[in-house]
Structure formats: structure tokens, C-alpha cells
Amino acid sequence: MHNDTHILHRQTQSKLPVASYGDGPYVVDSNGKRYLDACGGAAVSCLGYSHPRVTQAIKDQLDKLAFAHSAFFTSEPAEQLADFLVQRAPEGIEHVYFVSGGSEAIESALKLARQYHLEKGEPQRRTFIARRQSYHGNTLGALAVGGNKARREAYGPLLMDIEHISPCYQYRNQGADESVEDYGLRAANELDSRLQQIGAENVIAFVAETVGGATAGVLVPTPGYWKRIREICDKHGILLILDEVMCGMGRTGSLFACEQEALRPDIVAVAKALGAGYQPIGAMLCSHDIFEAVRTGSGSFKHGHTYLSHSTACAAALAVQESIEEENLLQNVCEKGEELQQALNQRFSNHPAIGDIRGRGLFWGIELVSNKKTKQPFSPDLKIDQLIKHHAMEQCLMCYPGSGTVDGLRGNHILLAPPFIISSDQVREIVEKLAKAIDGAFTELGLKESISR
Numbered sequence: 040m041h042n043d044t045h046i047l048h049r050q051t052q053s054k055l056p057v058a059s060y061g062d063g064p065y066v067v068d069s070n071g072k073r074y075l076d077a078c079g080g081a082a083v084s085c086l087g088y089s090h091p092r093v094t095q096a097i098k099d100q101l102d103k104l105a106f107a108h109s110a111f112f113t114s115e116p117a118e119q120l121a122d123f124l125v126q127r128a129p130e131g132i133e134h135v136y137f138v139s140g141g142s143e144a145i146e147s148a149l150k151l152a153r154q155y156h157l158e159k160g161e162p163q164r165r166t167f168i169a170r171r172q173s174y175h176g177n178t179l180g181a182l183a184v185g186g187n188k189a190r191r192e193a194y195g196p197l198l199m200d201i202e203h204i205s206p207c208y209q210y211r212n213q214g215a216d217e218s219v220e221d222y223g224l225r226a227a228n229e230l231d232s233r234l235q236q237i238g239a240e241n242v243i244a245f246v247a248e249t250v251g252g253a254t255a256g257v258l259v260p261t262p263g264y265w266k267r268i269r270e271i272c273d274k275h276g277i278l279l280i281l282d283e284v285m286c287g288m289g290r291t292g293s294l295f296a297c298e299q300e301a302l303r304p305d306i307v308a309v310a311k312a313l314g315a316g317y318q319p320i321g322a323m324l325c326s327h328d329i330f331e332a333v334r335t336g337s338g339s340f341k342h343g344h345t346y347l348s349h350s351t352a353c354a355a356a357l358a359v360q361e362s363i364e365e366e367n368l369l370q371n372v373c374e375k376g377e378e379l380q381q382a383l384n385q386r387f388s389n390h391p392a393i394g395d396i397r398g399r400g401l402f403w404g405i406e407l408v409s410n411k412k413t414k415q416p417f418s419p420d421l422k423i424d425q426l427i428k429h430h431a432m433e434q435c436l437m438c439y440p441g442s443g444t445v446d447g448l449r450g451n452h453i454l455l456a457p458p459f460i461i462s463s464d465q466v467r468e469i470v471e472k473l474a475k476a477i478d479g480a481f482t483e484l485g486l487k488e489s490i491s492r
Contacts, residue, residue, distance in 0.1 A: 129298065137320065170203060173254055234277070255450075281302070281307045284310045375462075379470070424452065430476035431476035434475050438453050438476070439456065440454075455473075
């Protein structure tokens with residue numbers, strides 16, 4: 040543990056272990072303890088921590104050129120990475136804007152969407168619609184479109200006004216007499232209703248995670264939901280911005296999560312698994328139509344950052360993406376994802392405190408409840424998710440806790456997003472250690488015998 044620090048850590052009272060080096064999907068601390076990373080940090084480290092091809096690509100690029108400002112030069116790694124992504128992107132997506140992370144990617148998407156409508160002579164479009172229980176980043180624009188109450192609370196007076204509709208949250212919101220498909224259409228049609236209420240001519244775009252991420256613990260869209268959303272956006276002439284910062288770049292089993300929904304976005308944001316944590320990088324990808332509106336209009340995107348298209352970051356990300364493809368790791372995501380799903384269901388489906396297990400690929404959420412029949416969440420005061428994380432770390436397992444799952448205040452979940460390179464043995468290790476962590480947390484709170492089935 041590093042007790043004396045000048046770092047402003049997220050939790051100022053934390054005493055964190057010191058990470059010394061990585062070994063595949065394990066992080067080894069200064070005391071030699073090996074932590075299996077079952078969450079990719081925050082769904083980032085998809086190749087683990089010691090991939091030789093990626094580290095070599097970084098070293099080789101540093102020997103050539105670490106960085107050159109994008110106002111003066113482009114670079115081979117940036118051009119090659121853009122080509123790689125566009126060749127595999129959804130139909131119509133033809134241009135890429137490289138930034139340093141997910142929040143910057145979303146900020147770029149919001150600004151480009153607004154500028155697109157300006158170029159078309161529609162300056163009255165100034166409103167975004169997004170979803171509650173979402174997360175889009177921590178810069179002010181991204182935080183505004185996001186629906187994470189806890190992160191927004193302190194900065195509310197600084198945030199632009201955003202319209203928020205319900206998430207696609209089947210476990211909580213599907214009616215007892217409602218089919219899955221009917222529920223999904225009802226959830227999607229809320230966008231249509233809101234557009235009619237506020238005037239679609241005033242709206243820039245609908246912003247949403249293709250598969251919900253950390254705020255509500257992996258919300259998988261119901262069949263037909265996204266098809267209807269796309270129809271509504273086209274009907275009203277608004278853009279569809281997909282946030283795939285957490286769920287994209289292979290996390291759900293396809294390079295872009297929207298592939299599995301046969302969904303065509305106008306703009307899509309990616310990060311995290313794009314560079315696998317080896318360098319800070321994110322990207323905003325846009326359609327040819329949006330690019331052409333800017334090119335033939337003002338001729339420039341009114342936005343920028345110092346580290347756009349960073350040469351070393353792009354070289355790292357290109358090596359990550361080539362490694363995923365050449366090592367056939369998306370197949371491993373699907374195969375190990377099925378194994379993880381089966382293992383989680385076998386171990387926890389009858390657990391009295393596990394209300395829902397949901398996910399896709401190697402992206403899973405486990406929602407905790409105090410009463411399985413009523414779906415009653417635990418008291419927020421218990422901070423049960425943080426206690427499970429604490430016990431998991433004692434088991435040398437990294438998992439991603441979440442609170443406010445239900446409505447921003449109530450509810451808890453654990454998110455799992457292990458590296459794409461994990462083995463069957465490591466899948467079993469994740470589930471065994473997580474089970475011990477959950478039992479340890481409930482025992483500490485004296486809840487083990489009192490939870491309602």
C-alpha cells in the first residue's frame with residue numbers, strides 16, 4: 040500500500056496497492072500479489088497487460104516519431120488506423136476523429152452534430168435527447184447528456200439542459216403482461232413522444248449507449264428496440280449518436296456493438312478497448328453525409344484538442360486491433376462469454392441476493408437485490424457493491440462495482456468485463472472468487488441468513 044502520496048486520488052482516504060507489472064490478464068502489485076482483472080479496469084484492458092506486439096509497436100513508433108501536432112501533419116499510424124476502422128465500420132461511416140478518451144469522443148460527437156445542422160441552415164436545433172441511467176463521460180457536455188445522477192449532482196448548475204427518456208431496462212420495466220418485443224417498442228416510442236412534445240425541429244440528436252454500461256450494469260437492448268429508434272430518428276430528421284466507448288471494439292463479440300443490432304448510426308464514439316489501455320485514445324466516427332456537410336459548408340470542424348491523432352497512441356491502437364483480428368479474439372469473446380454466462384447462472388441463478396444476470400460477449404452485469412420476488416434493492420447506506428469489491432480485492436479479483444442502478448440512488452450491481460484473452464480456467468477463477476467475495480460481504484454485514492428468496 041502507498042500511504043503517503045501527493046496524488047489526488049478518486050477516494051482521498053484510499054490506501055491503494057501499488058501496481059508493479061502486468062502478466063497477461065493479471066496485475067501484480069509491489070508485494071507480489073496477483074490480481075485477476077475481471078473488469079478490464081473499466082472495460083479497458085481487453086488484451087491484458089503484457090501483449091508483446093502492442094508494446095513493441097509503441098517502442099517502434101517512439102523511435103520514429105512520438106508526436107506531431109495535427110494542425111501541421113498527419114501520420115502513418117493515424118491514417119492506417121482510420122483505414123482499418125472505416126473498412127470495418129457500419130454502413131455509411133467513413134471518417135474518423137482521434138482523441139484521447141471516451142469523454143472527448145462524446146464531446147466531439149455533440150459538437151459535430153450541432154455543426155452539421157448549422158451547415159444545413161438549421162440553427163434552431165440546440166437540444167439533445169438521451170436516456171436516464173446512462174453514462175457518456177465526465178466532461179461537462181458528456182456529463183450533461185449522461186444520466187448518472189451521482190456524477191451529475193455537484194455540477195448540475197453548470198450543465199446544459201438535456202431531455203432524458205427511459206432506458207431499455209427489461210428487468211425493471213417490462214410489464215407482467217407484456218412481451219419482450221412489445222416492451223422494447225414501448226421504450227423506443229418514448230423517444231417519438233418526447234420529440235413531438237418538444238418539437239423535433241429543435242432537436243439535434245438522440246444519444247445512447249448501444250449496450251448500456253456502468254451506470255445500470257450492462258443493459259442489453261431488447262429485440263426490435265434499436266430498429267424502432269432508427270425509424271424514429273429518420274422520421275424526424277435527427278441524428279443518432281451511439282456511445283460504444285465501453286461496449287464497442289469487440290467487447291460484446293463484434294467490433295462495433297451495433298453490428299449485432301443491424302443498426303446504422305450517424306456518429307459513433309469508441310475508446311477503452313480501442314487502445315486496450317496501452318495508450319490513451321478514443322475516436323469519434325461519422326457518416327459521409329455529415330463530413331460532406333462540413334466540407335462543403337464552412338470547411339472546418341470547429342473543435343480541437345492538442346493530442347488529436349497522437350502518433351504513438353494510434354500506433355498502439357492499430358497494433359491492438361490487428362492483434363484482436365489476427366488472433367481471432369472476437370471468437371474467444373463469444374466462446375468465453377458463453378462459458379462465463381453459464382458459470383454465472385450455475386453459481387448465482389438461485390442465489391437469494393442476485394436478481395438479474397445480463398450481458399453479451401464478455402460484458403456482464405449482476406444486479407443485487409434484498410428480495411428476489413419483489414426486486415427490492417438493498418439500502419444505499421449498506422454500500423454493498425463497494426463491500427463486494429473490497430472482498431474481491433482480498434481474493435485478488437478485480438470487479439467493477441456500481442450503485443444507483445435502479446434510479447440513481449437505489450440499487451447495486453457488479454460489472455464484469457474481462458480481457459478478450461482469458462482462458463476457461465480463468466473464467467472459473469472469476470466466478471469462484473466472486474462467489475467468495477459476495478459471501479464475505481454479506482457475512483460481514485450479517486445479512487447472509489436474512490435475504491429473502
